[in-house]
Amino acid sequence: EVQLEESGGGLVQPGGSLRLSCTVSGFIFSDYSVNWVRQAPGKGLEWISYISSTSRTVYYADSVKGRFTISRDNAKNLVHLQMNSLRADDTAVYYCAREDCNSVSCSIDFWGQGTRVTVSS
Amino acid sequence: QSALTQPASVSGSPGQSITISCTGTSSDIGDYNFVSWYQQYPGKAPKLMIFDVSNRPSGVSSRFSGSKSGNTASLTISGLQAEDEADYYCSSYVNSISPLWVFGGGTRLTVL
Numbered sequence: 764e765v766q767l768e769e770s771g772g773g774l775v776q777p778g779g780s781l782r783l784s785c786t787v788s789g790f791i792f793s794d795y796s797v798n799w800v801r802q803a804p805g806k807g808l809e810w811i812s813y814i815s816s817t818s819r820t821v822y823y824a825d826s827v828k829g830r831f832t833i834s835r836d837n838a839k840n841l842v843h844l845q846m847n848s849l850r851a852d853d854t855a856v857y858y859c860a861r862e863d864c865n866s867v868s869c870s871i872d873f874w875g876q877g878t879r880v881t882v883s884s
Numbered sequence: 885q886s887a888l889t890q891p892a893s894v895s896g897s898p899g900q901s902i903t904i905s906c907t908g909t910s911s912d913i914g915d916y917n918f919v920s921w922y923q924q925y926p927g928k929a930p931k932l933m934i935f936d937v938s939n940r941p942s943g944v945s946s947r948f949s950g951s952k953s954g955n956t957a958s959l960t961i962s963g964l965q966a967e968d969e970a971d972y973y974c975s976s977y978v979n980s981i982s983p984l985w986v987f988g989g990g991t992r993l994t995v996l
Contacts (some may be wrong), residue, residue, distance in 0.1 A: 798985065807887065808922075808930065808973055808987040822981045858929060869918040869977050870935035871985065877929055 765789040765873045767859050772878030779849050783878060785842040785859030793817075793837040796862040798871055799844050801855035801880075809855075812844060813862070827853075849882045856880075888913070888974050890988035897996045901962040904991045906974030907955060912986050914955040918977035921950055921959045923970050924990075930973060934959060961993070969995045 771783040785797065799812040812833040813822040821833050832845040842859055856877040863872045889907040896902040906913070906921075913919055919937045922930035932941050934950035937957060947962045957976070961968055974988040 800985075800987075807990040808975070810983045810985040810987065813984050822984050824983050828982070864918075864977075868936050868939075869916075870920045870932060871975065872932050872935065872941065874929040874931075 765861065767861060767873060767875035769857060769859050769875045769878035772857065772880045774881045774883065775849055776884050777850060777882055779882070780845070780847045781849065781880060783844040783846065783857055783859075783880075785844075785875060787840045787842070787859075787861070790861070792840045796864065797835065797842045798860050798862050799833065799842075800858045800860055800871070800874075801853075802858070802877070803852070803855040806855075811857075814842065846880070849880075851882050854880060854882050888976060888986055888988035890972075890974060890991045892989070893992045893994065895994040895996055896961075896964045898964050898966065900964050901960060902964060902993065903961075904959045904972055904974075904993070906957045906959070906988050908957070908976055908986070909955055911979045912955075912976040913952065913957050915979045916977045917952065919950070919952055919957040920975045921948075921957075922973045922975065924973065925970050933972075964995050966995050969993055 766788045768786050796815045811824045811827050814833045830848045835842045858874050858877045860871045860874040917937050921934040923933050924930045937952045938950040949960045951958050972991045
């Protein structure tokens with residue numbers, strides 16, 4: 764069974780930092796890219812970051828570029844999202860999600876249950 | 885890159901069919917057949933219901949179907965059931981590196 768589980772969320776003051784982790788199981792982690800997607804309270808989904816299976820390629824949404832860093836450890840089946848200079852509008856539930864893509868098919872197919880991040884003084 | 889455009893809400897009675905539209909641009913929906921639809925219950929994670937415009941993952945009911953025409957994708961749910969009441973989001977791969985994926989604002993489906 765494919766599973767992703769986020770951790771590391773919590774309450775942080777504006778300007779502070781948090782490191783989110785995503786532990787995966789049930790599939791060959793090193794074969795898949797991973798994305799982080801967030802959802803602000805009462806709002807829709809927002810893609811924020813991507814990391815390829817080998818870590819060679821990373822992408823960020825403009826809203827987090829320069830403040831967030833994505834990384835992964837294939838030996839430990841882990842993905843991390845280091846979040847610095849946090850702002851109130853970063854308050855959201857953060858999901859890690861597996862991406863399954865090839866030349867003819869592409870989707871974000873499995874999601875974790877999410878971890879809540881609240882940025883407030 | 886703006887979010888894909890979905891109606892905020894739709895409703896239908898049990899047994900009826902409903903369709904949710906999702907309008908994008910030539911850089912996302914119009915450029916790729918990598919359109920997905922997700923079902924989300926309050927406080928829960930999104931669940932993939934349709935991928936690659938019209939394909940259903942294993943275990944998803946055949947009552948759910950997808951299509952695309954130009955820059956607009958659609959999700960149709962036939963034979964509405966009470967358990968279908970949820971939020972639905974469309975998503976598309978994007979011809980850019982930021983964002984890589986774009987989502988619709990979500991549609992709340994109410995089963996009357």
